[in-house]
Amino acid sequence: MQVSYKSYFDIPDDICYLTTPGSGLLPITSKEWRLKRDIDFFSTATDLREKQGEFNLAVKKSIAEFFTVAIQNVYNTPNFSTGFNTLLDRLPKDSKILLLEGDYPSVNFPVISRGFQYVTACIDEQLEEHIIHAIEKHQPSVFILSIVQYISGIKINLEFIKQLKSQFPELLIIGDGTQFLGTEVFDFSQSGFDIVGASGYKWLLGGFGNGFILVSPYGKQVLFPNLATQGLEIDKMWAGKSIDQLYFEPGHIDTLAQGTLQKGLAFFKEHGLENTAAYTRSLVETAKAELSKRKILSQVVINRAETSTIFNLQIDQRHYTMLMENNIKCFPRGNGIRIGFHLYNDENDLEKLLSIIDTKILK
Incomplete structure (x- = not known):
């Protein structure tokens, strides 16, 4: 295994931080930047307030470059849910939507509560087959899912999403990437997704109060089909903003929060997301083998080839x-206790967890 990234974070030696699925940590450099930023912001001598639009545009550029998407198709939001609810209100009212059973409440509830017609597919070893069957049987116009399930850690096969888009090009595919983005390299332009949103406070090292929505040209066409012919006038105060931007970014955006997300992305860029992902993947594979040996993972997780950074200990x-x-x-979720491994974890964390499981739980 490569050298641990733990030294870049303020983690006491006696703490085994395995609850990134609930809230991730900030690098030391991000904490230092926030302290300085707050001092500068509270000074009346600075022009930070006047430059909030310019600042958030720079954050948007960082997001666009990081995920390979046109900057005009990136929208800064306070969190995933705010952006997701906005896009749901732009979907045609007669949309039939495919959901996954037991998906994140912030994904399924807003769809169901709006009265959309919807169908579901179950999550087990044959997840992808169930999705195909549901699409062929019910012919939905929209498919919405979490890329990684928040309770079980079950991850959709990303090659399957590409194939799905190729097979059903008019199916609008929307993904919640909150439990996924930051764990491996993700090229939105080649992903097969039409829309992906995320909050930055988990795996992206971004802290609370920030998020984004990424939209493909096809996704934009579905959400905003008549922008060119609506003839809406934009007040001169909003000069330089597009109508679609006003939907997703209707008010001022917290520059401290968005800047923290930008610093998180910069950390990944400095160290190479491909490197941090390879490091975590190795740790996760070891963890899966050890936890499977102790028979405290569900058979569905054990049997699936796709493994995320999240495990639900069946204890x-x-x-x-x-x-x-x-x-x-850690944190209780579903029928067990949820843990997750990120780049600031190491083999010592895993060994400590396994030792406690062996001596205090499975004894």
Whole structure:
């Protein structure tokens, strides 16, 4: 295994931080930048307030370059849910939507609560086959899913998404990347997704209060089909903004939050996302083997070739308090206890977790 990235983060030696699926950590450089930024912002001698538009445009450029998407198709949002609810209100009202059973509530609830006609596919070893069957049977116009499931950690096969888009080019494919982006290289332009949104506070090292929506040309055509013919006038105060931008970015955006996301992306760029992803992948593969050996992963997760950075330990949730008392940061989810491995974790974290499992849970 490569050298650990833990030294770039303020993590006490006795803390095993495995709860990135709930909230990720910030690099030391991001914390230092935030401190200086706040000092500068509170000074009346600076022009940071006047340059908030310019600043957020620079953040948007960083996002566009990081995920390979045209900058005019990137929208800064306070979080995934805000952007997602906005785009749902732009979908045709007669859309039939395919969802996954038990997907993240912030994905499924806004669809169902709006009264859209919807169908579902179940999540198990044959997830992709169930999706194809549901599409062929129900012929939905939109497919919405989390790329990685928040409880189980089950990850969709990304090559399957590309094939799905090729097979059904008019199917609008929308992904929640909050539990995925930052864990491996992702080229949006070649992904097969028409829209991907995410919050930055988990795997992207971005802290709270930021997110984004990425939209393909086809996705933009579906969401804003009549922009060219609507004849809407934009007040001169909004000069330089497009109508679609006003939907997704209707008000001022927190530059401290968006800047923190930008610093997170810069960290990945400096160290190479392909390198951090390879490091984490190696740790995750080892963890899966060890946890499978102890029979505390679901058979669905064990059987699927696709492995994310999230695992749900199939142990009684009464052990949660004991794990936390032993400085194993985790969280009860579903029928077990959820953990996740990111670039700031290492083999020592895994060994500590396994030791506690062996001596205090499986004894």
